[in-house]
Amino acid sequence: MELYNTLTRKKEVFESAGQRVRMFVCGPTVYDYIHIGNARTFVFFDVVAKYLRFRGFDAQYIQNITDIDDKIILRAQKENQDPLTIAGKFTEAFLKDMESLGVTAVSQYAAATEHIDQVIKQIKTLIDKGHAYLIEGDGWYFDLSTFPEYGKLSKRTTEMADDAVSRIDENQNKRNRGDFALWKLSKPGEPSWDSELGKGRPGWHIEDTAITEHYFGPQYDLHGGGQDLIFPHHEAEIAQQEAASGLKPFVRYWMHVAFIVNKQAKMSKSLGNFTSAHDLLESYPKEVLRFFLLSAHYRTPLDFTDQNLIQSEAAISRIGEFVERIKIIANQEESTSSDFTEAFKKDFTSALDDDFNIPNALAALFDLIRQSHTAADEQKLSSTDAQEIQNALGEVNAILGIIPAQATAIPEEIKKSVQEREAMRQNKDFSSADALRQKISDQGYQIEDTTYGPLLKKKKTS
């Protein structure tokens, strides 16, 4: 198995001592529903953990939840509420959304506020070793001049540290521009914890390393997150943990997921409302959303368009129809031995072994679907073949979570008309195809043609 390591900027063979893999992914800051971009990251790493387990690794997957932070405090002030109440509400919403998205691989969610002791302990170590200093009335800062390797993950230097886009701590009295807060002394109305560091709360970066040191020790195997976290967040994590322990590397493999973009710039009205995963989940089944989120390679941007969502719906619809057809064949009596799915299994795993190339794994799945339909059309698919296919689909689903339990119910006569229309289109008889489309439309169904074939949807009666 190979994966692309952000730290070395190349694909590397994945190895871990024993079969244990300690894996950590940065979780959400719970001040709102999670953005669809976060959902992409979390669904992707759900697949990573599930695939590692499929390959025989014992993946221990921890994700933190940032439930104390400037953004939460800001939102609480705006809404005149208690910050921890806001955090509690959106933590609950986040966990529900993860469940709805089929994200089930996380072994443990670790909330920052439940690890304050570990945070304080790590900051004290950094102070003892001369890596942290106090700015009176403000907080404890990490002194970047004591960690010359800062920037090795993002290939930036400390001088560039002030051009980061997110959450840089400002104070005139910092020793170096990029120095970041480890512990923020409390201000009126903010949640705070009593400690030897003074009454205060954690800075943004420290919870991750405090949590992972507590559960994994000072070094572990795999750290993931969105690309936007490489700098400064993950640089800060490296500085904190390597400075605290003196051990390198803090993390062996770093994986980062690219953004969700909208290339057409103008987002359609319908999508405009859909920037949270929570909203999307109200309109699409989890299989469709997972297919969409996994449809581009994780290191390339994913285009968030109506068309891409329609494609995903059509793909899931094809898979659902396939599942139904295979179920019927699998239940027939005759039986011969078969290795119908061998090639598929090989293609599927070698795609995932190649830096989690999920688009290629999906292409292998659709090859299997095409070949199976052809074999079934020719009466060459035995019930044993069909049972093997069912087993293979079970494995695919355990990893990707994109196999619907059943096809959407469409009346037989409509299905027949759609098939006839496909045949007309293949014979380039477009006027008949259009006439039939109109007829289908009059019967209450709408057709969208996609690369995965026609998507049939019941028209909304309004």
Ligand SMILES: [Zn+2]
């Ligand atoms: Zn983090």
